[in-house]
Amino acid sequence: MALPPNQLSPMEDPLRLLPRTLTKLYSLWVSLTYPFASLGRKVSVHQTCDWQRSRAYRIKLGTSVQIRKDAIIHVTAPPEQKGEPIIVVDDDTMIGPRCLVSAKNCVHIERDVIIGQSVLMMDHGYTHEDGKPPIGEQGGTEGGRIRIGQGSWIGQGAAFVCTRGELVLGRNCVVAANAVVTRSFPAYSVLFGNPAQVIKHFDPVRNAWVLGCAQTAETALPR
Amino acid sequence: MADARNKSRAHWEDPLGIFPWALSKLYTLWLRATYPFASMGRSVSIHYTFVVNRAMAHRIKLGNSVVIGKDVWLNIIPEATDEVNIVIDDGCRIGARSWISAKNQIHLERDVYLGPSVLIVDHGHAYEDPNVPIKKQPPMPGGRIRIERGCRIGQGAAIVCSGSQLVLGRNSVVGPNAVVLRSAPSYSVIEGNPGRVVERLAPSPPNPPSPSCLTGAMGPSSKSVEAPTPAAVSTESS
Numbered sequence: 124m125a126l127p128p129n130q131l132s133p134m135e136d137p138l139r140l141l142p143r144t145l146t147k148l149y150s151l152w153v154s155l156t157y158p159f160a161s162l163g164r165k166v167s168v169h170q171t172c173d174w175q176r177s178r179a180y181r182i183k184l185g186t187s188v189q190i191r192k193d194a195i196i197h198v199t200a201p202p203e204q205k206g207e208p209i210i211v212v213d214d215d216t217m218i219g220p221r222c223l224v225s226a227k228n229c230v231h232i233e234r235d236v237i238i239g240q241s242v243l244m245m246d247h248g249y250t251h252e253d254g255k256p257p258i259g260e261q262g263g264t265e266g267g268r269i270r271i272g273q274g275s276w277i278g279q280g281a282a283f284v285c286t287r288g289e290l291v292l293g294r295n296c297v298v299a300a301n302a303v304v305t306r307s308f309p310a311y312s313v314l315f316g317n318p319a320q321v322i323k324h325f326d327p328v329r330n331a332w333v334l335g336c337a338q339t340a341e342t343a344l345p346r
Numbered sequence: 347m348a349d350a351r352n353k354s355r356a357h358w359e360d361p362l363g364i365f366p367w368a369l370s371k372l373y374t375l376w377l378r379a380t381y382p383f384a385s386m387g388r389s390v391s392i393h394y395t396f397v398v399n400r401a402m403a404h405r406i407k408l409g410n411s412v413v414i415g416k417d418v419w420l421n422i423i424p425e426a427t428d429e430v431n432i433v434i435d436d437g438c439r440i441g442a443r444s445w446i447s448a449k450n451q452i453h454l455e456r457d458v459y460l461g462p463s464v465l466i467v468d469h470g471h472a473y474e475d476p477n478v479p480i481k482k483q484p485p486m487p488g489g490r491i492r493i494e495r496g497c498r499i500g501q502g503a504a505i506v507c508s509g510s511q512l513v514l515g516r517n518s519v520v521g522p523n524a525v526v527l528r529s530a531p532s533y534s535v536i537e538g539n540p541g542r543v544v545e546r547l548a549p550s551p552p553n554p555p556s557p558s559c560l561t562g563a564m565g566p567s568s569k570s571v572e573a574p575t576p577a578a579v580s581t582e583s584s
Contacts, residue, residue, distance in 0.1 A: 237471075237481045
């Protein structure tokens with residue numbers, strides 16, 4: 124799928140210059156005034172990105188990362204807490220419009236990942252053990268850690284929810300639209316459905332994509 | 347979804363509404379004047395956040411009274427076939443934040459309503475090469491999508507055709523967040539992920555029955571439920 128038109132020449136439609144310029148100015152502003160844990164070159168952040176400067180020190184953005192319109196990048200740790208970066212986005216990754224990345228422990232998106240629009244990545248949930256107060260007032264769970272392998276393709280509307288442990292998606296995975304991923308999957312898998320299941324995987328012995336999931340760990344390619 | 351007339355009245359209810367209304371009107375005029383659409387009908391109403399590549403506009407046809415909501419993206423990829431790739435017939439409503447991405451052809455017949463955040467795509471990324479990131483692999487050949495007249499597509503639904511052709515029969519309803527991978531007959535109700543036909547609705551009679559019919563023998567039930575199509579998702583291959 125081609126990148127959206129705002130990546131093409133501004134001479135194509137002069138009206139396109141206005142939002143492109145705003146995005147460039149906002150990206151410059153953010154790179155100068157936000158105390159990121161680390162920030163790569165050529166980062167492009169749409170001006171409607173919803174995040175907090177007080178949490179920027181827990182965010183790491185690689186080179187040529189794009190964050191598209193109306194994305195929400197949310198670090199739930201309190202501002203006074205020090206520690207490792209919680210949201211890590213590696214080089215050349217694109218986070219699509221209206222994505223919600225909400226991290227309490229770690230959400231690590233590796234390089235060269237395409238993330239479609241309206242994708243949810245949440246490494247924690249809401250506690251709901253107590254039947255009386257509203258769930259929103261009961262605080263969050265301990266949560267887990269999410270890692271998306273390099274070169275993957277996440278379809279529109281997919282959801283990654285990890286309330287405990289680790290959710291690792293191997294490299295070059297395909298997550299179909301509207302899939303809901305709640306556990307780890309090996310590299311070179313095609314995931315589909317709610318809950319997500321492997322419908323295809325790459326077999327290195329046959330050197331081809333075959334239906335179903337890999338039978339044994341030995342047949343899986345290294346991450 | 348409010349029709350074009352309601353939208354034009356809406357700004358009188360809250361005077362602040364006049365600004366986005368006026369911007370959309372101006373932007374629609376700008377599109378009509380400067381974008382070389384294959385054709386653009388009368389009374390088209392396009393939100394000012396609409397995104398389309400002007401270099402590909404000649405491959406898009408918009409019918410009369412089409413309404414396009416906020417943040418909609420009509421995309422035709424560079425590897426597209428040489429034809430009109432997106433055809434939207436009269437009376438269609440494209441909900442906010444919907445993405446329609448075409449490589450071959452996506453044809454919305456008349457009076458199709460798309461809810462918010464609907465995805466319609468007739469191709470996918472190739473992913474066969476395990477050594478190359480998927481974003482650097484070319485698109486698949488894909489297929490053709492036709493959504494027949496009168497269909498209603500629910501919020502968040504995804505209609506993906508990676509095979510030869512996907513036809514949604516007339517007056518079908520796709521439930522919210524459904525993922526439709528294969529064709530469905532007319533008057534279907536498709537729900538779930540993967541999408542399955544859960545019900546088939548008989549078409550309404552052209553005239554309402556007269557009172558005398560209500561006391562007599564009733565005909566067959568106006569609703570008929572057919573068994574879902576055989577589960578084919580496990581054999582679905584791109």
